[in-house]
Amino acid sequence: MHDQLIRAISKDGLIKVSAVSTxxxxxxxxxxxxxxxxATAALGRLLAAASMMGNALKEEAASLTLQIKGxxxxxxxxxxxxxxxxxxGTVENPMVDIPLREDGKLDVGGAVGNQGTLTxxxxxxxxxxxxxxxxxxxxxxxxxxALYFVESEQxxxxxxxxxxxxxxxxxxxxxxxxxxxxxxxxEETAEALEASLRAAGPVTELLKADPDPxxxxxxxxxxxxxxxxxxxPVEYRCDCSRERMERALLSLGPEELRSMIDEQGxxxxxxxxxxxxxxxxxxxxxxxxxQGS
Numbered sequence: 001m002h003d004q005l006i007r008a009i010s011k012d013g014l015i016k017v018s019a020v021s022t023x024x025x026x027x028x029x030x031x032x033x034x035x036x037x038x039a040t041a042a043l044g045r046l047l048a049a050a051s052m053m054g055n056a057l058k059e060e061a062a063s064l065t066l067q068i069k070g071x072x073x074x075x076x077x078x079x080x081x082x083x084x085x086x087x088x089g090t091v092e093n094p095m096v097d098i099p100l101r102e103d104g105k106l107d108v109g110g111a112v113g114n115q116g117t118l119t120x121x122x123x124x125x126x127x128x129x130x131x132x133x134x135x136x137x138x139x140x141x142x143x144x145x146a147l148y149f150v151e152s153e154q155x156x157x158x159x160x161x162x163x164x165x166x167x168x169x170x171x172x173x174x175x176x177x178x179x180x181x182x183x184x185x186x187e188e189t190a191e192a193l194e195a196s197l198r199a200a201g202p203v204t205e206l207l208k209a210d211p212d213p214x215x216x217x218x219x220x221x222x223x224x225x226x227x228x229x230x231x232x233p234v235e236y237r238c239d240c241s242r243e244r245m246e247r248a249l250l251s252l253g254p255e256e257l258r259s260m261i262d263e264q265g266x267x268x269x270x271x272x273x274x275x276x277x278x279x280x281x282x283x284x285x286x287x288x289x290x291q292g293s
Contacts, residue, residue: 003175005055005085005234006213011225014185015193018052019177019213019220025051025087025236026163026174032236032275035094037165038111039074043091044163045108045141046079048176050089051234053145054081057122065121070139072113073098080273086237088273106165112139118148142176149180156181156190160220162203173207177220196221238274245269245278249288261285 005020026044029035035043046066054064060083068077075092101107114136123129132152136144142161149157161176179197181190200206200220207216217226249257249267260267267280280288 002233003235004213005051005230005232006217006228007055007230008214008217008226008228011227014182014189015179015224016182017177017179017217017221017226018055019175019216020048020051020085020234021173021175021207021211021213021216022048022051022234023171023174023207023211025234027171028236029089030169030171032273033091033094035091036097037169038098038106038108039091039094039096040165040169040171041106041163042074042108042112042141043077043079043089043094044171044174045161045176046077047087047089047236048161048163048174049141049145049159049178050079050081051085051087052176052178053120054083054087055085055230055232055234057083057124059083059124061125063123065119065123067119067121068112068136068139068141068144069116069119070113070136071115072111072139074111074113077112082237082239084232085234087234088236088238090272108141109139112136112141114139118144120148120152145178156185158193158197160197160203162207164204164208173204173211175207175211175213175216176203177213177216179221192223193221196223236274238271238276240271240274240276242278245271245280246288249280249285250291254289257285257289261289 003024009016030040050066062083064081066079073096077091079089081087117133119133134148142159146157146159149155158179164173166172265282270277
C-alpha cells in the first residue's frame, strides 16, 4: 500500500483530524541517510508530523519546516513538507546507537534530547516566513508537537507518532495522527477525545493492524462521526536539481569558484536531503564563473 494522508472533520464541526501512513517514505529516508533504528524512528516521526502540518497549508508552493535541536546525540533533525504533504528530511548523526528503554522500546527521547527547541517555519511565499518555536519538554516529538500548538497557536491538540523498526532495521510501520479542537468544543469533548486516544494504544500497533490512515482514525476515535475532506498519496520528495546546485555554486562567489577550478579541477555536490550527486567539470565551473561575472 502506498503512503497516504487523510484530513477530516467531525460531523459536529468541533474536531479536525489528520492521519498519515508513512512506512514507504520513512524507509526511503532510512536508505538515503543510512540511519540506525533510533535515528530512523526519530526522523520518521518528524517526517510524519511535517507531512500532516504541511498538508494544512493552502497556498501552492508553500512549505513547512520542522527543526529540532534537542541537545541529544542525534544532533539537529530537520523535516520539510510541501503543501501536499510530500516530505524530505535529515538527521545530523544518523549512526547513533543508544541502549533501549527499560520497556524494551527505542529511546527516541534520549537520542533527541529535551534541552533545546522545536522550531516551526511556515513559508507562504510572502516577504517573511512565519517562525514559531517552543522549548522541548520530552524529545519524543509527538508530545512536543502538541505542546507547540497549545503554546504558540492556542489550539488544543493531541498528536500521536510512531515508527516500528524490524530486526533487519527496515521500517515495518510508520505514521501518526493530529487531532485538534475547534472553537466551540468544550471540556466534555476534550475529555472524551483524550479517553478514546488513550484506549486506542500506540500508533505503531494501529498501523501494523491496518496501514490505511482512515482506518487508523476510525480505530483511534471510534465514537466520532467523521467527514473526510481529503485523501491523497504522499511520498519522500526532494526538489533538488542541477540548476539549484549551480545557484549554490554561484553563491560562493568568484574567488571560491576560481579556487575550485585551480585546486580541484571541478566539483561534486551531493544533496543533503537525497542521494542526488551532481558533478561539475572544469568547463562547467568556468562557464558558471563567466555567468557570474
